[in-house]
Amino acid sequence: xxxxxxxxxxxxxxxxxxxxxxxxxxxxxxxxxxxxxxxxxxxxxxxxxxxxxxxxxxxxxxxxxxxxxxxxxxxxxxxxxxxxxxxxxxxxxxxxxxxxxxxxxxxxxxxxxxxxxxxxxxxxxxxxxxxxxxxxxxxxxxxxxxxxxxxxxxxxxxxxxxxxxxxxxxxxxxxxxxxxxxxxxxxxxxxxxxxxxxxxxxxxxxxxxxxxxxxxxxxxxxxxxxxxxxxxxxxxxxxxxxxxxxxxxxxxxxxxxxxxxxxxxxxxxxxxxxxxxxxxxxxxxxxxxxxxxxxxxxxxxxxxxxxxxxxxxxxxxxxxxxxxxxxxxxxxxxxxxxxxxxxxxxxxxxxxxxxxxxxxxxxxxxxxxxxxxxxxxxxxxxxxxxxxxxxxxxxxxxxxxxxxxxxxxxxxxxxxxxxxxxxxxxxxxxxxxxxxxxxxxxxxxxxxxxxxxxxxxxxxxxxxxxxxxxxxxxxxxxxxxxxxxxxxxxxxxxxxxxxxxxxxxxxxxxxxxxxxxxxxxxxxxxxxxxxxxxxxxxxxxxxxxxxxxxxxxxxxxxxxxxxxxxxxxxxxxxxxxxxxxxxxxxxxxxxxxxxxxxxxxxxxxxxxxxxxxxxxxxxxxxxxxxxxxxxxxxxxxxxxxxxxxxxxxxxxxxxxxxxxxxxxxxxxxxxxxxxxxxxxxxxxxxxxxxxxxxxxxxxxxxxxxxxxxxxxxxxxxxxxxxxxxxxxxxxxxxxxxxxxxxxxxxxxxxxxxxxxxxxxxxxxxxxxxxxxxxxxxxxxxxxxxxxxxxxxxxxxxxxxxxxxxxxxxxxxxxxxxxxxxxxxxxxxxxxxxxx
Numbered sequence: 057x058x059x060x061x062x063x064x065x066x067x068x069x070x071x072x073x074x075x076x077x078x079x080x081x082x083x084x085x086x087x088x089x090x091x092x093x094x095x096x097x098x099x100x101x102x103x104x105x106x107x108x109x110x111x112x113x114x115x116x117x118x119x120x121x122x123x124x125x126x127x128x129x130x131x132x133x134x135x136x137x138x139x140x141x142x143x144x145x146x147x148x149x150x151x152x153x154x155x156x157x158x159x160x161x162x163x164x165x166x167x168x169x170x171x172x173x174x175x176x177x178x179x180x181x182x183x184x185x186x187x188x189x190x191x192x193x194x195x196x197x198x199x200x201x202x203x204x205x206x207x208x209x210x211x212x213x214x215x216x217x218x219x220x221x222x223x224x225x226x227x228x229x230x231x232x233x234x235x236x237x238x239x240x241x242x243x244x245x246x247x248x249x250x251x252x253x254x255x256x257x258x259x260x261x262x263x264x265x266x267x268x269x270x271x272x273x274x275x276x277x278x279x280x281x282x283x284x285x286x287x288x289x290x291x292x293x294x295x296x297x298x299x300x301x302x303x304x305x306x307x308x309x310x311x312x313x314x315x316x317x318x319x320x321x322x323x324x325x326x327x328x329x330x331x332x333x334x335x336x337x338x339x340x341x342x343x344x345x346x347x348x349x350x351x352x353x354x355x356x357x358x359x360x361x362x363x364x365x366x367x368x369x370x371x372x373x374x375x376x377x378x379x380x381x382x383x384x385x386x387x388x389x390x391x392x393x394x395x396x397x398x399x400x401x402x403x404x405x406x407x408x409x410x411x412x413x414x415x416x417x418x419x420x421x422x423x424x425x426x427x428x429x430x431x432x433x434x435x436x437x438x439x440x441x442x443x444x445x446x447x448x449x450x451x452x453x454x455x456x457x458x459x460x461x462x463x464x465x466x467x468x469x470x471x472x473x474x475x476x477x478x479x480x481x482x483x484x485x486x487x488x489x490x491x492x493x494x495x496x497x498x499x500x501x502x503x504x505x506x507x508x509x510x511x512x513x514x515x516x517x518x519x520x521x522x523x524x525x526x527x528x529x530x531x532x533x534x535x536x537x538x539x540x541x542x543x544x545x546x547x548x549x550x551x552x553x554x555x556x557x558x559x560x561x562x563x564x565x566x567x568x569x570x571x572x573x574x575x576x577x578x579x580x581x582x583x584x585x586x587x588x589x590x591x592x593x594x595x596x597x598x599x600x601x602x603x604x605x606x607x608x609x610x611x612x613x614x615x616x617x618x619x620x621x622x623x624x625x626x627x628x629x630x631x632x633x634x635x636x637x638x639x640x641x642x643x644x645x646x647x648x649x650x651x652x653x654x655x656x657x658x659x660x661x662x663x664x665x666x667x668x669x670x671x672x673x674x675x676x677x678x679x680x681x682x683x684x685x686x687x688x689x690x691x692x693x694x695x696x697x698x699x700x701x702x703x704x705x706x707x708x709x710x711x712x713x714x715x716x717x718x719x720x721x722x723x724x725x726x727x728x729x730x731x732x733x734x735x736x737x738x739x740x741x742x743x744x745x746x747x748x749x750x751x752x753x754x755x756x757x758x759x760x761x762x763x764x765x766x767x768x769x770x771x772x773x774x775x776x777x778x779x780x781x782x783x784x785x786x787x788x789x790x791x792x793x794x795x796x797x798x799x800x801x802x803x804x805x806x807x808x809x810x811x812x813x814x815x816x817x818x819x820x821x822x823x824x825x826x827x828x829x830x831x832x833x834x835x836x837x838x839x840x841x842x843x844x845x846x847x848x849x850x851x852x853x854x855x856x857x858x859x860x861x862x863x864x865x866x867x868x869x870x871x872x873x874x875x876x877x878x879x880x881x882x883x884x885x886x887x888x889x890x891x
Contacts, residue, residue, distance in 0.1 A: 079255055079458075080298040081143065081160040082135030084248050087455070088159035089152065090307045091247060091462035092117060096470050097151065108470045112224065113555065113572040114151070114236070123148040124237035126157060133163050137295035151240050158211060158244020159251075166208075170197040171252045174261045175322040175330045176358065183263060194258070194330075195321040198249040201565070213317055213469060216242035217568055224557050224570045225504055227511045243469065247462035250320050250329060254458035255293065256450075259334040260358060262341035292340075292429050296447050297455075306455035312411060312464030316565055320465050327411040329461045335360040336407045337421070337450060340429065343440045344403055344422050352403060361405035366424060370445070372398040375431070379444050387427070387434055398434070400425040400445065407453055420449040472496065472562045472569025473528075478844055479537060487535040490525035492562065496569070497524040499560020501538065505553065507546035515543050515554065523560065550574070579816075579823065581838065581878045620721070621877040622676040624701065627653055629681050631671040650674060650683050650699075657703030658683065671697075673721035678886045680706060682723050684730070686715045696728070696749075709749045714741065724768040725886055727752070727791055731763035731775065742766055742775050744793050753793025767817045769885050772796070774822055776815045786815070786822065786841070788858070799841065799858045818880045819843070822858065825878040838864040838878055 079087065092098070096108045097117045109115065115122040128145045135141040143160050146153070162168075172183035173194040181193040192206060200212035209215070216239050223235035252258045314320055314327060322328035338344065342355040344363050352363040372391050376383045383391075391398035405421040408414075422442060426434045429441040473491035490496050503518035518540040526534040542551070553574035562569065622629045630651050650658040650671055658671070672694075673684040683697040687710075696709040712730060714720075720731025720742065728749070731742040740757030742764075755775065757763025764776035773789040784801035801824070814825040824839040840861040846854045 079251060080135065080137055080294050081133050081163045082141065083294070083298045083301070083303065084159040084163070084251055085135065085156040086303040087251050087458050088155055088244055088247055088462060090303055091459045092152070092155050092243075092466060094307060094311055094459065095463040095466040097466060108473070109151070111473070111571045113570075118150065118152045120150055122150055124150075124154060124240070125234045126154060126241065127234070127238055128157065128161050128241060131161050131164060133160050135160060137298055148237070154237060154240035155244040155247075158241040159248045160244075161241075162211075162245045162248035167197075170194065171249060172258050172261065172263075173253065173321055173330050174259060175328065175334055179357070180261065183261065194249045194252060195318050198246045198321075199317045201317070211238075211242040211245035213242065213246050216246065216469060217566060220568045220570070221557070221559060224555055224568070225502065225512070225514075227513065229510055229512070232512065243466060246469075247465055250461045250465050251458040253321055253329040253461070254333055254454040256333055256337040256339035257293070257341065259330045260339045260342045260355075262339040292444075293442070293447055293450075296444055297451070300444075300448075301451055301455065303455060303459070306451060307459050309456045309460035311467050312457075312461045314411075314464065314468065315563060317465065317468060320461050320468070325410060329457055332409060332411070332457065333454065334358070336405065336418070337361065337454070338442070340442050343442065345440060361407075361418075361421060363421065364404045366401040367404045368419060369399040369401045372400065372427075375400050375445060379431075381431075384432055387432075390434060398426065400427065402445075403440070416453075418449060418453065420446050422446060469567075472558060472567045474556055474558060474569050474571035476556060476571060476573045477846075479539075482537065482539065485537055485539040487537055488525065488556070489528070489535050491528050492569070493527050494563035494567075495525070495527045495561075496558060497561045499523045499558050501536070502557045502559070503538075503540060504555040504557065505543055506549045507543075508549045509546055510549075511546070512555070513543065513546060515540055517541065523558065579818075579878070579880055581825065618877060619671070620673040620675075621879055622674050622681070623879050623881045624676045624678075625883040626881065627701075629674050629676050630654075631674045631683065650681075650703075652681075652701075652703050655703075657699065658697065658705075675721055675723045676701070676882050677723045677725050678883070679725070682721075682728070684712075684721045687711075694730075712749060714743050720763055720765050722766045722768040722773075723747075724770060727768055727773070729766040729768055729773055729775070731757065731766050744773060744789070753789070755787070765813070765815045767815045767822070769817050769819055772817065774815055774817050776801075776824070786824075786858075788856075796856060797858060801839075814878050816879045817843075818885055820845075821861070823878050823880070840864065 109117065125148050126145055129147040130145060132142055132144040135143050143157075145157050145161060149157060162171075169183060169190045170192040171194050172190070173181055175181075180189045182190045182196075196202065197206060197209060198212055200206045200209055200214040206212060219235045219239040219242060223232050223239055226232045226235060256262070312320065312327075312329075314323060316323075319328055321330045323331070338355070338358075338361065342358055344352050344354060347353045352365065354360070354362060370378075372387065373383055387398070401424040402420045403422040403424065404417055404419050407416045407418050409416075422440050423446055424438055424440050426436070426438050427441070427443070428435070429443050431443050471492050471494055475489040475491045476486050477489070479485035479487050488501065499522075501520040501523050503515040504512050505515055506512050518538070520536075520538060523536060524534075525536050542548075553572070556571045556573060558569040561567070619631045621631075632649055632651055649656050671683050671685045675682050675684075679700070681699045681701060681703075683699070684694060685697065686694045694712045694715050696712055698706040698708065700706055714730040714732045720729070722729040726747060728745045728747060729742065730745070731740075733740050740763045742755045742757060743751065744753040745751055755763070757777065766776070767774045771791060773791065773793075775787045775789065777785055777787060786799040786801055788796040788799070790796060816823045820843050822841040822843065824841070826837045826839060840863065841858045842861045844857050844859060846856075
């Protein structure tokens with residue numbers, strides 16, 4: 057027997073790896089990309105309102121600037137059935153590329169021998185070549201959860217789990233990057249094996265090879281094993297699907313949600329994809345046949361699907377027209393004879409989905425005619441075949457499930473979700489919450505941080521064992537309390553930023569969950585200086601996350617005075633004072649310009665004859681850039697000019713009811729805040745509108761100095777109010793203008809008696825810029841308030857308070873002049889751009 061197995065496997069190797077392929081590698085790449093795009097890896101997917109990649113400290117799924125090493129560099133596979141499109145793995149790739157790379161390279165030999173799984177009880181699970189089974193079934197190979205190791209497998213879900221842990225905890229950044237690369241390669245390999253379960257031959261032990269050498273090798277096998285030996289078994293389904301199916305047309309189903317990894321192939325309640333395909337679809341080698349009584353019978357090894365009688369026929373010319381193919385001349389001549397019958401009859405079956413709990417009729421489960429599977433050759437007797445007409449009907453059922461089960465398996469792998477909030481009842485402590493629907497048990501929680509030497513270290517004393525947390529959405533939600541001392545040696549690169557890692561049971565199986573938390577945002581401020589004899593110039597400082605200044609952004613140094621500034625994804629958007637002062641008698645030609653990373657995108661030269669051209673403020677949300685411009689000085693109306701993130705003009709909002717002064721302009725993805733003089737230049741006010749400019753709420757300001765600056769996060773509006781008497785306070789509102797809190801800002805604790813000139817906010821902190829006034833100044837200041845939230849068990853806010861934290865001094869630059877802009881990177885607050 058051992059000799060037989062060696063001879064059989066050896067013949068497979070000799071013949072060619074395509075003996076065991078399912079969907080073509082190019083089809084797998086398309087299926088995998090669509091599946092990943094519908095998974096938790098993409099924030100806008102239907103599966104989630106969150107993005108797991110953000111929790112892991114990563115950029116977006118398709119971000120081309122985030123590359124990881126590819127451990128399969130140089131390996132290759134043909135993407136097409138004609139071996140004309142060769143895919144060679146690159147040395148590095150982004151997440152999207154690596155998943156598609158793994159999905160393609162899973163078809164390398166001998167991996168392709170282990171892509172079969174017959175779920176019928178009593179059948180041989182793996183591929184059987186002339187009665188000799190291969191070593192592993194598809195789920196064995198994909199999951200590797202047995203006690204015995206799976207030899208030769210490096211990209212199973214077990215390997216993916218180990219890679220994820222290394223990616224979050226390894227000391228060396230290079231090792232972490234390599235682990236991330238291996239993680240996403242493994243995801244691609246695993247979902248390939250799920251997709252194969254949506255190809256009937258792979259779940260009905262129907263070995264298939266289209267190569268001529270298989271036809272030649274079959275004669276050798278017959279001489280050795282007898283006339284029943286089979287090697288040549290063409291599969292038209294894969295090549296026809298590669299050439300004709302648009303995979304994106306079949307992405308309508310939501311990701312499947314099953315409790316274990318193996319459930320995606322087979323489950324006790326019959327919801328696995330291998331079970332669905334096996335029971336509802338036939339393959340070329342397990343087609344129907346006529347019984348002795350003339351009735352249609354199932355294959356002897358498979359009772360399902362159960363055929364009905366022939367139900368519907370299609371004339372030969374109509375069938376070819378449906379496929380946009382001409383009728384071959386020989387067939388057209390033969391079928392033109394009155395005595396011939398060339399119509400194609402179809403067998404119907406029921407398609408029963410135990411997961412969706414649906415039942416449909418597949419009206420073209422099999423064809424019965426005198427034509428072969430290619431519809432190119434006719435014979436003297438009718439036979440059952442599977443041809444393009446059947447495949448097109450099968451796609452309706454199989455391709456959507458190949459996608460939804462693949463995206464479901466991705467979601468299952470990343471099922472662990474953590475949340476962390478400061479413990480308001482325990483200063484310096486935190487509460488960890490399980491955000492997934494699976495219980496976490498028998499695990500460890502570990503805390504890591506990145507140091508200035510480039511390495512990642514465990515936080516001393518910050519490891520907790522035997523951790524269990526109830527799932528989200530249950531009757532009880534447990535919060536696991538932790539407390540630790542901030543590390544000091546090695547010196548943190550981003551003080552207050554940590555990676556929290558859970559390793560243990562998530563549900564009934566091992567899993568990993570990670571959550572980056574702390575000061576993982578970017579904060580910027582501007583410093584103006586009289587670096588020329590007449591005209592001011594400006595530069596931008598960027599904070600590191602420990603509130604030390606990272607560097608002067610020399611790549612974004614401006615040659616003018618920055619009037620207003622916004623940042624999105626590290627790109628600064630500014631309005632700068634123009635090089636020339638306004639023309640005498642005119643308000644400006646123009647007075648200010650808009651820039652993206654110091655490149656001009658608007659200057660309003662056409663407004664030189666208008667009363668005013670000043671662009672007074674700029675802000676940005678996840679889609680657009682907004683520039684605020686008064687229609688003329690000392691009026692109470694203004695225009696808002698809207699651009700996309702690369703500077704293309706989008707539209708205009710005119711006659712806004714406020715003329716702002718200072719920083720009284722802010723936007724998020726649903727609201728606009730404008731503060732200044734209003735109502736015909738009589739009253740000062742802060743006005744909240746929607747993105748169309750429709751009024752929501754209004755608050756009065758000081759009649760002499762106007763209303764103060766405002767800031768918007770995803771769910772809060774912050775309005776700074778001050779008066780000539782020096783009183784200052786910060787009002788906090790929800791998105792409908794409801795007052796949440798009012799925070800007194802004692803000027804005596806700021807700097808000298810200078811006003812607070814600007815406000816910005818992240819989700820958990822508020823930043824107030826204060827300029828230094830007088831001859832003894834050594835810098836300006838940013839005053840920070842922490843937003844402390846206490847959550848209810850369902851995740852809603854129970855209480856909210858604002859506590860002053862540590863002030864930050866802003867170092868002066870050459871011949872300083874305070875630029876009064878302090879801004880947070882809006883992408884960190886609002887999310888990704890769809891523009």
